[in-house]
Amino acid sequence: MNQFIEWLSQPWPWYVAGPMIGLTVPALLIIGNKTFGISSSLRHVCAICVPSGIPFFNYNWKKETWNLVFVLGILIGGFVATTFISNPNQIVIAAETQQELAALGITDFSGLMPSDIFSWENLFTAKGLLFFVIGGFLVGFGTRYAGGCTSGHAIMGISSLQWPSLVATIFFMLGGFLMTHVIMEPLMKLVGF
């Protein structure tokens, strides 16, 4: 048993994780005729809590409760994996990426997230404003504007051979490349890294 846990605790390679994520598509279709998509959950939260008479949030969200249950599961899954089968070793990050990030002012490479950015101490600072508030806003606004995220477009959409999803995915990547290679450095300097 201990050996099994130890084996599970190692980071899982892409060729194990990728197919498992891909299998979510037929699993949801077969267990309930549901289309895989996660960013919709954010819309359901709006529809439940602050519909404010906006037509975009006026729909039968009760029918979509499954989606909220699914994302609650993801949160619990995160807890389970971190509590019971977490990797005892430090995360392995490509040397090149470490150098580039160190040049930007990142000093902590020990966990899944750099504590230089993702900590409560940064909440009311320019760093927090950039990475949590603005970053999160762009994710929520952009995914809804695009009609889906990595799950709804890149995985579900392309899997069902729908070209608009391929277009969306290409622009996800273009946005990411532009931020990473062009905008992030000046922004990080601006917020005090």
Place this chain on the structure above:
Amino acid sequence: MKVVEKKAEGFVCDAPNTQASGEKGLALVKYLILGILFGIVFVKAEIISWFRIQEMFRLTSFHMYGVIGSAIVTGIISIQLIKRLGIKSISGEKINIPTKEFRKGQIYGGFIFGLGWALTGACPGPLFAQIGSGFTIIIITLLSAIAGTWVYGRFADKLPN
């Protein structure tokens, strides 16, 4: 009349529930279990890591491309099998995959999401797994993402689409 109804249905949601029969209470547990498994994979494959997303955009690791690519290949094969073998859902319904119509929002919105993805190191799914993993500060990112969704909904009819 029927056409109008169909259009209204399509507007309702981007990842719609196309099951005709309703589900309540215990019937929803299967989605919870699937979500838990999914969350475990997210953490164990380190997809929730800000560093892995940085590596992806810096082209210094194949990991994320392997994960997304093999997920898509698995998805394509599964959907083809479902279609060709006429596999039905467990409640006996014909499996229905709604078509996604092209809109300009997929370009503008996609690009905006990409900018946010590189900053937060997370798309919406990993946000939930990060919170579950104990990175509680990500609650703020999630609330901000909900605010972003709301603002889009508020101004949806005024944006080019």
